[in-house]
Amino acid sequence: FIDEIDAVGMSRGGVMGGGQMAGGMMGGGMMNGALTRLLYEMDGISEQTRMDKLKATINRLLGKEPPKRDWHVLFMGSTNRPDVLDPALLRPGRFDQVIKVDRPDRVGRKAIIQGYLSKINHDKSIDVDVIVADTPRATPAQVMSAITKDSVRRALFASRNYVVQDDIDQAIQEQLVGMANPIEDMDPVLLRQVAYHEAGHALIQHYVMPDQRISRVSIVRRSSGTLGYMLPVDTVEMYGQPLRRIVSRIMVALAGHIAVKVFMGEFWTGATGDYNMARQEFRNLAVHGYFGPPVSELFRDVKELQFSDERVERIWISLEDQVEKLLIDHADEVEALVDRLLERRDLSNREVVEVLGKNSLQLAEEQGIQMESVLEQIGTNMEGLEYKRRQTKVSPSKDSKE
Template sequence: MGKTGRPLRSRVQRILTRGWHWWWRRGIWIVGLGGLGYWAYVEPVVLNALILLLRFALQLLFAITFVIIQFVALFWFMSRSRVEVIKPGDPKQVTLADYWGQENLVRLVRQWIDLLSNRERFVKMGGQFINGILLAGPPGTGKTMLAKAIAGEAGIPFISIEGSSFRSMFWGVDVLKMMWFVGKARKLAREYGACIAYIDEIDAVGASRGGVMGGERVGPLGWFGWGGTGALTRLLYEMDGITQLTRWERIKGRIYRLLGKRPPPRNWHVLFMGATNRPDALDPALVRPGRFDRIIYVDLPDRAGRREIIKGYLSKVKHDPNIDIESLVADTAWATPAKIMAAITKDAVRIALFNGRDYITQRDIELALQEQAMGLENPIAEMDPIQRRQVAYHEAGHAVAQYYLLPDERIIRASLIRRTNMPGALGYVHSAPKQELYTVPLRRLVAEIMVSLAGHVATKIFMGEYWTGASADFQHVRRRILTLLDLGYFGFHPLKPEEPERYQEIIERFWAECEEKVERLLREHAAEVEAVAQALLERHDLSGNEVIAVIEAARAGQPIALPVPIPASPSSGA
């Protein structure tokens, strides 16, 4: 009894001591304020001083509150970025029926679409949704279009943002932006059952934090640095915690357990999707399983894909029914779906309207594709005739060598018109393989080298001396020679092919041999070179069919008659 009484008395004493101290401190404040009030009551000077002091304190409090509100409002405003939201039923919604040219990708993504559309069966089986899909590929191949089509096909909302939108001059704003973006995606997912949160150019926010593979380090500027990784860290946190219960779900779970019931499983999910043309620059933590679980490469479409894309976009515009689709397919091995779309639905329609037609023709599309590949026309109004003749012989040499040395390639166009995408080039010959090339014999690389040298050699033959204008051709020749060197074309495999000066003698001898062969070829077919050059001087721009017609007529010794475009009748695409 005595032992238990002592701790009890000690606790009572501590409570009384703390209470006495509390009342003592409050008493001092009460007495002090009361005395000050009485002093102010009897002394008007003290009263005025207290009023001034109180006014200053209120003004200071107002100023501090105003600054805090402004600061919070500024950060709130900066944390908002431009996003695109497409909900089910939106006129901008697209489905896989609108995504052409990538049948294998469509078959692949249908599995995840079925999971997003039929969530209940998947959850009942105990399945776990994937957190993210990364789309990688060159610009314009349809990565964003594919993400939108997945959302539209599954009947769920789509929210997207640019990766560069997360950058800010203030430290911490990128984190707020990421929290706001993911919060908006969660809200849409709870409303519709699922949502796709898409970050375009995700390498702008997800670059490697180690300063390697294109990553950035945090700079010394602190609050005003551009190199922070806060948005990336927050994205990783959000992707890891996307399956964790929210506060409301935890409260609802407790209520269910109090009622003796099992809490229902979550019936919504956020699927993160990102797009990049630099997957090697992404942080390894971002692309591991559990975050971006799948990486899908969206490459240029093959021949069958381009045919489907061209037919799809032709169906949306009024066009000539006699358009040669196979010719367009053969001419666009270099083109992305975005460039084909722009050429048919924008540039070709513009060209047709300015030519007084309400439908597009084969020539309109060909000119539009040239604009996409080479840029807009930028002709030289007054060029010295001798200089123009030199350019004509240069391009004619390329065309004739292309015709004889690379018969598996199709000449698309030969032109003396300068283009905006080719700075420094006064003309060009555009060609494309007739079939898709995935692997080629080394002799084909040699033929490409000879075609590149043909313009320079033709100038020497027909103008009597070498001229400038072949620097781009020589760069292509050097790259091809280094490739041949690396692949063992010269009979050995160098340990350091990046040091070509060690093999200078072999390279010079090979270069001279190629020039000699090209010169013999062009002298043998001098009539064709002369004919193509004269046609270019007269017309300035020739289609591939016109170039071939000129070469074959000159070879047969017949008069050159360029084909005249046949007027066409319109056809509605819809």
């Protein structure tokens, strides 16, 4: 087994980016030699060694049948940079089977979390399912660090010899957005602006993406540099989605900046990341045919993106108008959420729901409504043939089949 096989198996043609150019210039010859030797040894593994040949000769002189090999060699390697591996390394007969190890799904995360919890002292009332729900895109390394390191550190700082639920919840936040690095003397107006920004994200998220759950809303600066954040998590594992869901994500991204304008009277800085995300999501829509014929501008680098195509501009402005209307219609909820943020600085899902109320998905679950999928909560397109047939309960006729 060869871990980090890209260290010796890097493409001999050179790789641009990721700091690989320096390696190619300074140590390329050495690495090429190591790769050549590795390939030679792999191809020659079935050949007889000198000792094997000597034993075979002795057996023949003694009139015996040369012993057959009763062993096999299995080569395995791992890397997180499969794109830099030399093609010769992956041809049939060498590392010819590539297995992609994705981030764990819900079942996998639950097993990983339970495994790491068994290694530390913890409160028996810890809800594993809540931890699983809050880590939909977490890697095993992030889960391990959050449970066995960060949560333990928080418990020790609190003079406890066991971990509680809040320790793990906060540790997960540290893994996702960085450690808390609060500004103790932030100007009240600046702090209120951050609160309006995050409250805007939260309110639009609550109403246009009920299939997700708001894990946390915070106006505490983090070590990553962000002054605040709203963290949504999927309630089910997503492997595909309707394009309308991408449109909803764009609305959420735009909401913070627009909320500041609506409630404070003018735009402020702080929305660069949100608008870059919105541009990237527009590009995703273009790639998936949302705008019809290709929109050439969207295939440029995000940093160079210029929305000169009138179709994109029209939809962008329309989404901004929809976001602004929702914020005005729910102004009382925005103000209440801002007040709670200024008071507490950091709100959990339960505290957010106390202010905003339950969304359509939570109400449906409470009422016991049977749903095939949570995606039903973002609407069912009535133009779809499947929907029409389900409503009319008409089977396709013989003529339609023909």
